[in-house]
Amino acid sequence: MKSQYWRLAFGLITSFVVNSASAQRVDLEVQKILGQSFQAKGIAGLDRLVQDENQALCSDEKLRSSKAGLAKQAQLQKVALAAIKPPSDGIYVGDWKSGERIAQSGRGSTWTDAANTTNGGSCYNCHQIDKKEISHGNIGPSLIAYGKTRGYSEEITKYTWNRINNSKAYNACSNMPRFGHFQLLTEQQIKDVLALLLDPQSPVNQ
Amino acid sequence: MIKKILVGVIFSFSHSFVFAQSNAEEIAKYRQMIADGNPSELYEAAGEELWKKPAGPKNATLEQCNLGLGPGVVQGAFAQLPRYFSDTKRVQDVESRLMTCMETLQGIASQDVIKESFGKGLRKDIEALTAYVVTASKGAKVQVLAAHPQEKKMFDLGKKIFNYQGGPMDFSCASCHAEDGKRIRMQDLPNLTLAKGAVEGWGSWPAYRVSSGEFWTMQRRLNDCFRQQRLPEPIYGSEGTIALSMYMAKTAHGGVIQTPGLKR
Numbered sequence: 001m002k003s004q005y006w007r008l009a010f011g012l013i014t015s016f017v018v019n020s021a022s023a024q025r026v027d028l029e030v031q032k033i034l035g036q037s038f039q040a041k042g043i044a045g046l047d048r049l050v051q052d053e054n055q056a057l058c059s060d061e062k063l064r065s066s067k068a069g070l071a072k073q074a075q076l077q078k079v080a081l082a083a084i085k086p087p088s089d090g091i092y093v094g095d096w097k098s099g100e101r102i103a104q105s106g107r108g109s110t111w112t113d114a115a116n117t118t119n120g121g122s123c124y125n126c127h128q129i130d131k132k133e134i135s136h137g138n139i140g141p142s143l144i145a146y147g148k149t150r151g152y153s154e155e156i157t158k159y160t161w162n163r164i165n166n167s168k169a170y171n172a173c174s175n176m177p178r179f180g181h182f183q184l185l186t187e188q189q190i191k192d193v194l195a196l197l198l199d200p201q202s203p204v205n206q
Numbered sequence: 207m208i209k210k211i212l213v214g215v216i217f218s219f220s221h222s223f224v225f226a227q228s229n230a231e232e233i234a235k236y237r238q239m240i241a242d243g244n245p246s247e248l249y250e251a252a253g254e255e256l257w258k259k260p261a262g263p264k265n266a267t268l269e270q271c272n273l274g275l276g277p278g279v280v281q282g283a284f285a286q287l288p289r290y291f292s293d294t295k296r297v298q299d300v301e302s303r304l305m306t307c308m309e310t311l312q313g314i315a316s317q318d319v320i321k322e323s324f325g326k327g328l329r330k331d332i333e334a335l336t337a338y339v340v341t342a343s344k345g346a347k348v349q350v351l352a353a354h355p356q357e358k359k360m361f362d363l364g365k366k367i368f369n370y371q372g373g374p375m376d377f378s379c380a381s382c383h384a385e386d387g388k389r390i391r392m393q394d395l396p397n398l399t400l401a402k403g404a405v406e407g408w409g410s411w412p413a414y415r416v417s418s419g420e421f422w423t424m425q426r427r428l429n430d431c432f433r434q435q436r437l438p439e440p441i442y443g444s445e446g447t448i449a450l451s452m453y454m455a456k457t458a459h460g461g462v463i464q465t466p467g468l469k470r
Contacts, residue, residue, distance in 0.1 A: 030363065030370065033363060033367075037445050038440055041438055044438045048436065051370075059366075110434065112433065125390045125391055138388060139381075
C-alpha cells in the first residue's frame with residue numbers, strides 16, 4: 001500500500017517538476033522505468049528517486065555543460081548560497097576530535113540503517129584529511145594542512161562552513177553531498193567537522 | 207574453513223598496504239596466490255548439478271535452456287549477454303534469462319525468485335546456476351554490440367540511469383565510476399564509461415567476496431551499489447538493472463571475461 005502510494009506520488013511529483021522546469025527537462029521515460037524498477041526498502045522510499053532541479057540538471061551530461069546549463073548552474077549556486085544558515089549561536093568551530101570520528105564514519109541513511117542512526121560524514125571515503133589515516137579516497141581533493149595553508153580567517157571559516165553545508169553553492173555539479181541542505185549532519189556535527197579542518201590544534205594542521 | 211584462511215591472508219596483506227606501490231598490485235598478487243582455489247568453484251559445481259537435475263512442477267531439467275546460442279548451449283553464452291530474446295520480447299541478462307528458463311521449462315514462477323532474498327532459496331539456486339554459466343565463458347571476449355533496436359534502446363536507457371542522480375546524497379553511478387584512477391577509501395573504482403574500466407568491472411563480476419564469504423552476481427553487486435547510494439532497492443531482474451548491465455557490457459565489448467572473480 002505504502003509503495004503504491006509512493007508510486008503515485010512519484011508520478012505526480014514528476015509531472016510537477018516537468019511543468020515547473022525551466023532549463024532542464026526531466027526524462028519521463030527514464031523516470032517511469034525507474035519507478036517500475038525500484039521498491040521502497042526500510043527508510044529508503046521511492047521518493048528518493050524524485051530529483052530536485054540540481055540533480056536533474058547534473059544528471060544530463062549534455063545540458064549541464066551547455067550555455068543554458070551553465071547559466072542554470074550559476075542560478076542554482078546563488079539560490080543555494082543564499083539558503084545556508086550561519087551557526088545559530090555564531091560559533092563556527094566545534095570539537096576536532098568529534099569531527100575526526102564523524103569524518104571516519106560512513107554510516108547512515110541506507111535501507112539497512114534505522115531512522116535514528118546517526119549519519120557519519122563519510123569524509124575519508126573521498127578525501128585525504130589527517131595524514132595518519134592512510135585509508136582515504138581521492139574523489140575529492142586532499143585536505144591535509146587545510147587551515148595551515150589557507151589561514152584561519154573569518155572569510156575562510158565562513159567559506160568552509162558553507163562548503164560543508166552545501167558544496168553545490170560553489171559548484172552546482174560537485175560530487176559532494178549537501179550535508180546541511182539535506183540535514184545529513186546536524187549543526188553541531190558540521191561545527192565539529194569544520195574544527196577538524198580549521199582548529200590549529202587539529203592533527204590536520206600539524 | 208576456506209573463508210577463515212582467506213580472511214587471514216587478506217588481513218596479513220592489509221599491513222603491507224602501507225608500503226605497497228599500489229593497492230591494485232597487492233590484490234593482483236593475492237589473487238594469484240589463491241588462483242587455484244577460488245571458492246566460486248563450489249557454486250559452479252552446485253549450479254551444474256541444478257542445471258542437470260529435474261525440478262519444479264514440471265519435473266524437468268534446464269538442459270534445453272536457450273541462453274542465446276541455442277537450446278542447451280552454455281559454452282560462451284554469457285559473453286553475448288545481455289541480449290534481446292524474441293520469445294520473451296525482452297532484453298535479458300543472465301539472471302533474468304535463467305528465471306525465464308526455470309519458468310518455461312520447470313514451471314517455477316519468476317515471482318518466487320524475485321521475492322526471495324540474496325543467498326536464499328530459489329534465489330540461491332539462480333546464483334549457483336549463474337556461476338555455472340559465467341564460468342563457461344571465462345577467458346572469452348565480451349560480444350555485446352547492441353545492434354538490435356531493443357538492445358540499443360536498453361543501452362541508451364542504461365547510460366541515462368548511470369548518470370541519474372538522486373537520494374539525500376545526490377549520488378549516481380557516475381559519481382564514483384566516471385573517472386580514471388579514483389578510489390573510495392582504499393578501494394579502486396573502475397571507470398565504467400570507457401572500455402578499459404568497463405572490462406575491469408563487467409568482466410570480473412560475478413565474483414566470490416572474501417569479506418562476506420558469499421558469491422555475488424551482478425544483480426547483487428548493483429543492489430549493494432544502490433544501497434550505498436542511499437537510493438531505494440532495485441527489484442531483482444528489473445528493466446533498470448538490465449539496462450545498466452547492457453551499458454557496461456557494450457562498453458566492455460571485446461574485453462576478456464575474468465569472471466568468476468575474487469574480491470575483497
